[in-house]
Amino acid sequence: MELVINGELIHVPDHIRTIADLLVHFQLNQKIAIVEVNAHIVQKQEYETTALCNGDRVEIVHFVGGG
Amino acid sequence: MNERYSRQELFAPIGKEGQANISAKHVLIVGAGALGTGNAEALVRAGVGKLTMIDRDYVEWSNLQRQQLYSEDDAKARLPKAIAAKQRLAQVNSEVEVEAIVGDANVDELQRIAAETKPDVIIDATDNFETRMIINDVSCKYGIPWIYGACVGSYGISYTFIPRKTPCLHCLLETMPVGGLTCDTAGIISPAVQMVVAYQVAEALKLLVGDEQSLRGKLVSFDVWNNQHTAIRVDQVKKEDCPSCGTNPTYPYLSYEMQTKTAVLCGRNSVQIRPAGKREYDLPQLADLFAKQGLRVETNPYLVSVSLGEHRLVVFRDGRALVHGTKDIQEAKTIYHRYLG
Ligand SMILES: [Zn+2]
Numbered sequence: 001m002e003l004v005i006n007g008e009l010i011h012v013p014d015h016i017r018t019i020a021d022l023l024v025h026f027q028l029n030q031k032i033a034i035v036e037v038n039a040h041i042v043q044k045q046e047y048e049t050t051a052l053c054n055g056d057r058v059e060i061v062h063f064v065g066g067g
Numbered sequence: 068m069n070e071r072y073s074r075q076e077l078f079a080p081i082g083k084e085g086q087a088n089i090s091a092k093h094v095l096i097v098g099a100g101a102l103g104t105g106n107a108e109a110l111v112r113a114g115v116g117k118l119t120m121i122d123r124d125y126v127e128w129s130n131l132q133r134q135q136l137y138s139e140d141d142a143k144a145r146l147p148k149a150i151a152a153k154q155r156l157a158q159v160n161s162e163v164e165v166e167a168i169v170g171d172a173n174v175d176e177l178q179r180i181a182a183e184t185k186p187d188v189i190i191d192a193t194d195n196f197e198t199r200m201i202i203n204d205v206s207c208k209y210g211i212p213w214i215y216g217a218c219v220g221s222y223g224i225s226y227t228f229i230p231r232k233t234p235c236l237h238c239l240l241e242t243m244p245v246g247g248l249t250c251d252t253a254g255i256i257s258p259a260v261q262m263v264v265a266y267q268v269a270e271a272l273k274l275l276v277g278d279e280q281s282l283r284g285k286l287v288s289f290d291v292w293n294n295q296h297t298a299i300r301v302d303q304v305k306k307e308d309c310p311s312c313g314t315n316p317t318y319p320y321l322s323y324e325m326q327t328k329t330a331v332l333c334g335r336n337s338v339q340i341r342p343a344g345k346r347e348y349d350l351p352q353l354a355d356l357f358a359k360q361g362l363r364v365e366t367n368p369y370l371v372s373v374s375l376g377e378h379r380l381v382v383f384r385d386g387r388a389l390v391h392g393t394k395d396i397q398e399a400k401t402i403y404h405r406y407l408g
Contacts, residue, residue, distance in 0.1 A: 006297040030349070032240055034286060036299045044241065059297050061288040063240065065408040066219040066255060067102040067194045067263075 004057045020047040022058070033062040071160075072114050085276035086114065092275045093117040095186035097172045097202055099148040100124070101255065102216050103192030104136040105264030107152060110271065111160045118156070119180060121168040122148040123397055133257040171397065172198050174321050181209040188274050189213040190267055195404045196240075197327060197343050200320040203228065203236040207312045208321065214270050216263040219253050221292030223263040226301070227270045227282055234305035235312035237320075239286070252360060252406060258291045329396045337391045338399035342407075346386030353382060357406070373406070380406055 002011050003022075016022055019042055023029040035042050036059040042050050052058070076086050094115050096103050099122035107120060126134075126141040126148055134148075141151040149167035156165050166184075170176060172193065180186065189211055191202055199215065206213040207230055215236065216225045228235055266287060273281050285298040310317045319325050320343070328341040354366040363374040372381045378392040380402060388407070390399035 006295050008295070030352075034239065034299055034301060034304070041299070041301065041303055059299050061224060061286050061297055061299055063196075064217045064219040064222060064224060065194060065196050065199075066253075067098060067100055067192050067217050 001052065001054045003052060004055070006059055017051055018048055019050045019052065019058075022052065023047065023060075026060070028060065028062050031062045033060055035060050071162075075113060080278055080281065081272070081276055085278075088277060089272070089275045090114050090116045092187045093119070093184065094188050094190060094271060094275075095119045095121075095180060095184075096190045096192050097177070097198065098122055098192035098194065099134075099136075099152045100130070100192060100194060101133045101135075101257070101260040102218070102263060102267070103148075103190075104134045104152060105260060106190050106192055106216075106267055106271070107156060108135060108159060109264065109268040111156045111163045111165070113268075113272065114160065115163060115275065117164040117166070119166040119168065119184060119186065120149050120152055121170060121172050121176065121180070122152075123169065123171045124148050124401060126151050133255060133260050171400070172201070174201055174326055177201055177205050178208075178321065181205050181211060185209075186211060188271050190271060191215045191217075195408055197404075199236060200325075200343070204311050204318040204320040206230055207235055207316060208318050212274055214267045216267045218255060218259040218263045221256055221259050222288065222290045223259045223266075224286070224288040225263055225266040225270075226286045227274075227284075229279075229282070230312065233284075234301055235309060237311035238304050238306045238309045239301060252356060256292070262289060262291060327400070329400065331394050331396065332389070335391075336394055337389050338393060338396055340388045340390065340399060340403045342386045342388075342403075348382060348384055348386060350382075350384055375402065375406075378402060382407065 002009060016025055019035055038057050072086050075081055076083050092115055094110055096106055099120050110118060125145045126137045128142045130137055131142060136152045136155040147169040149169045153165045153167035189202055191199055191213060193199055202213055206228060210230045212229045214227050270282060286301050287298045289296045307313050310319050325343045327343050330339045332339055350371050354364045354371045357364045357373045365372045370381055370383050378390060381389040388403055390402050393399050
């Protein structure tokens with residue numbers, strides 16, 4: 001499926017169905033991230049159950065500590 | 068009267084009135100590393116009235132690539148960063164009062180600074196979330212806005228926290244992120260630093276001149292190498308029952324239980340560090356991360372041990388660590404935060 005991730009059209013493999021899958025795909029599942037789908041922030045406990053659809057606009061910001 | 072601030076005064080949203088405001092304000096910068104020196108130089112050039120900087124570290128050669136206030140002489144002399152920064156800032160703009168504090172930005176010290184010197188804005192230039200959670204609670208308790216900034220590799224992130232208006236860091240994170248990637252483990256390039264500094268200083272100037280409606284209002288992140296930029300409006304994340312900014316705040320990170328506990332182990336030339344809050348490390352992953360940096364790592368199901376020159380860092384699954392080869396608590400803490408965030 002194709003998603004617009006952080007403003008860029010990206011083709012993701014077919015096994016990716018939820019936000020949790022997507023975070024694993026980008027190796028962000030161990031990090032704390034804020035995820036927005038179509039301009040709505042998704043709660044962390046809903047990552048497993050929130051299905052993604054072709055064309056969804058996803059914004060992901062993950063926290064880092066360095067400075 | 069000189070022309071020092073003329074170009075900034077010509078900028079309409081600041082003007083002469085804004086400049087007068089800036090010169091009457093006090094900014095606290097927590098940390099004098101890459102972000103701290105960048106923010107400090109910009110604010111001192113901009114003519115802020117007073118700047119307080121606090122840092123517990125000293126200048127090393129590996130800092131010079133991106134920590135813009137320091138010179139080779141500072142690294143040779145192993146000068147405390149706060150002192151070296153103050154010296155350079157005095158050359159940049161002698162009109163600004165700079166207070167340098169060589170010490171740990173812990174609960175007591177940050178509360179003292181907040182209560183006694185009443186900064187108008189706090190700029191986060193730390194390298195760990197434990198200190199950020201303390202800054203966050205101090206901000207909520209004393210009603211002082213603070214500007215989060217962080218960077219690793221070519222990636223950076225920033226957000227402006229306004230007490231009683233925006234969510235706080237506790238609302239955004241829910242739990243404390245556990246280490247892994249820090250600048251000392253994943254590297255950092257200076258443009259990522261400068262970008263975060265630019266976001267922080269711009270927001271600080273808006274706050275100092277009182278132009279709150281121009282604040283960005285979004286959590287922003289970018290990657291200057293992979294050419295990405297994202298901004299998310301996070302207002303809806305604010306929680307009424309947040310222990311830091313909610314209706315009945317307890318400021319948990321200001322309490323004794325949540326502070327990192329350290330102890331020098333008798334006769335062992337070692338310091339034990341027990342971090343604040345709950346942590347749980349994936350030990351094989353942590354060992355892998357250290358090994359990738361060419362460090363000598365030994366591991367078993369209970370701990371990861373890594374050799375760091377004359378020191379050895381031993382990390383347990385719950386985040387407790389032993390730093391061998393020192394009796395100096397500050398040095399041990401610095402090593403801990405450097406490798407575990
Ligand atoms: Zn909160």
